[in-house]
Amino acid sequence: MTSSRRTFLQKLTAASALAASGTVSSVMARSGAPAYIPNLKKVSPNDKIRIATIGMGIQGNYDTMAALRNPDVELVAVADLYDGRLEHAKTAFAKDRDLFTTRDYREILTRSDVDAVLVVTPDHWHDHITIAALKAGKNVYCEKPMVHHINEGKAVIDAWKKSGKTMQVGSQRISSAAFQEAKRLVQAGEIGAINYIESNNDRFNAIGAWNYSVPPDASAQTLDWDRFLGDAPKRPFEAKRFFRWRNYRDYGTGVAGDLFVHLITGVHFVTNSLGPTRIYSSGNLAFWKDGRDVPDVMTSVMDYPKTDAHEAFQMVLRVNFANAGKIQNVTRIIGNEGQIEFSENNLILTKKKLPIAPGYGNYDSFFTFTEPVQQEFVRQYDAQYPPETRKAEPAKEVRFDSPKTDDAHAQHFADFFKNVRAGSQGTIEDPVFGFRAAAPVLACNESYFEQKVVHWDPVTMTQKNPSAPAARPGVARPNVARPGAPSPKAAAKKPVAKR
Numbered sequence: 001m002t003s004s005r006r007t008f009l010q011k012l013t014a015a016s017a018l019a020a021s022g023t024v025s026s027v028m029a030r031s032g033a034p035a036y037i038p039n040l041k042k043v044s045p046n047d048k049i050r051i052a053t054i055g056m057g058i059q060g061n062y063d064t065m066a067a068l069r070n071p072d073v074e075l076v077a078v079a080d081l082y083d084g085r086l087e088h089a090k091t092a093f094a095k096d097r098d099l100f101t102t103r104d105y106r107e108i109l110t111r112s113d114v115d116a117v118l119v120v121t122p123d124h125w126h127d128h129i130t131i132a133a134l135k136a137g138k139n140v141y142c143e144k145p146m147v148h149h150i151n152e153g154k155a156v157i158d159a160w161k162k163s164g165k166t167m168q169v170g171s172q173r174i175s176s177a178a179f180q181e182a183k184r185l186v187q188a189g190e191i192g193a194i195n196y197i198e199s200n201n202d203r204f205n206a207i208g209a210w211n212y213s214v215p216p217d218a219s220a221q222t223l224d225w226d227r228f229l230g231d232a233p234k235r236p237f238e239a240k241r242f243f244r245w246r247n248y249r250d251y252g253t254g255v256a257g258d259l260f261v262h263l264i265t266g267v268h269f270v271t272n273s274l275g276p277t278r279i280y281s282s283g284n285l286a287f288w289k290d291g292r293d294v295p296d297v298m299t300s301v302m303d304y305p306k307t308d309a310h311e312a313f314q315m316v317l318r319v320n321f322a323n324a325g326k327i328q329n330v331t332r333i334i335g336n337e338g339q340i341e342f343s344e345n346n347l348i349l350t351k352k353k354l355p356i357a358p359g360y361g362n363y364d365s366f367f368t369f370t371e372p373v374q375q376e377f378v379r380q381y382d383a384q385y386p387p388e389t390r391k392a393e394p395a396k397e398v399r400f401d402s403p404k405t406d407d408a409h410a411q412h413f414a415d416f417f418k419n420v421r422a423g424s425q426g427t428i429e430d431p432v433f434g435f436r437a438a439a440p441v442l443a444c445n446e447s448y449f450e451q452k453v454v455h456w457d458p459v460t461m462t463q464k465n466p467s468a469p470a471a472r473p474g475v476a477r478p479n480v481a482r483p484g485a486p487s488p489k490a491a492a493k494k495p496v497a498k499r
């Protein structure tokens, strides 16, 4: 028996012993499958799923660490465009062994020892690499938002369906205990019919506003600038654009694609909704006037229609990166019998039910009636509302604290790996789910930049009023009163950059 095979079996035995003793982590217990995934399918000679990370920046490191917290997984290769990150990956993940590293992700896709790739590049590369990886027979974990533009979604879904491979989109919070609990509460009717969902994600610091540190050795020699640009417009090397790509529409998706997408993913998971039909945004570039072309204050309103899964509700999302006031970020799902409020990894359920009788008096028109009319009013009221209809159920607050062991990120990967082993496409956030979350947030941007209401069909996943080419970013048009230079990428979607 090889030593890795022995370690594998030892770990399996240890996991089984933990499960039997009842101390197994809640992550395992919740999913019904141990975090250590049984060997449903032999995917490699040493029974490990061999992964490669494409894009080993901030989230690439976090994703890789989370993936590796599942003990049947091994990192075999890394692609990144900045040499420093390839070097760092070797020391961070492969101190005592070899790790294949390359600037060219296509070298990863041709390797037969790679079972799954993690696509953790800037947003404008997601669709290209994902499609190429699926075509190459790899399973794919792709970061959110799944695509950079709405018109890229169907190609990813088609490639996934055709490939038969497993794909997970990376809004990992839906794999948290809190979101699982929220779904249970909503589906059990604990807050009645949902009518409003709100969330704000305010910040006031440079890092929070995406001005990440730029390494002093960044140059056109130490990184592959041309490949970074991909299908974005050609321009001379600029380290700021490479390391702070979120600030530019050519590569990123603004606050909507970066932050709203997590919440909308959670909402769709909890409510079983397919998405909104009407999307409107407004905002401004108020403070971070550092060359970025995306707003730092944005509010979006989305109308969700009544469906078999839920009543109609409105969702309002806000980001203010220049909030120098007291920041109170809240996410609330509000129904007609209560609300769920998320805080960190926990949630508070508040239940409140109105009595049948409406009441009278206090701040009411009752005192403006004449004495005889008041008497007649009371007589009729007493006849209509017996005492039992006047009592409100006492308001109730129930707090749910996630278990300390809750690890949503590792669990999101566990779900992916479980499906890879099973040869199944049934992940918790497959590309259809991922696109139904991505498209409305991308529509938030379209609404903001083009000052229009976006009409979206969440069932067929089509936009009812796509921009006319002349109104598309990058195509000559009257300059709307919005900050930011137009991004040419969406207008003329080019094929995968063949570099």
Ligand SMILES: NC(=O)c1ccc[n+]([C@@H]2O[C@H](COP(=O)([O-])OP(=O)(O)OC[C@H]3O[C@@H](n4cnc5c(N)ncnc54)[C@H](O)[C@@H]3O)[C@@H](O)[C@H]2O)c1
Pocket (backbone or CB within 6 Å): 054, 055, 056, 057, 058, 059, 060, 079, 080, 081, 082, 085, 103, 105, 120, 121, 122, 123, 125, 143, 144, 145, 170, 171, 172, 227, 228, 242, 243, 245, 258
């Ligand atoms: N799920 C989450 O909570 C979460 C959190 C942060 C970021 N993200 C997502 O992760 C992705 C990466 O974000 P980040 O903050 O890590 O960015 P980053 O800039 O820190 O890292 C991106 C890396 O991708 C590399 N890269 C760019 N193009 C490439 C290509 N064609 N081939 C190979 N490597 C390439 C760059 O060299 C860079 O090192 C984004 O899509 C972002 O939205 C998700």
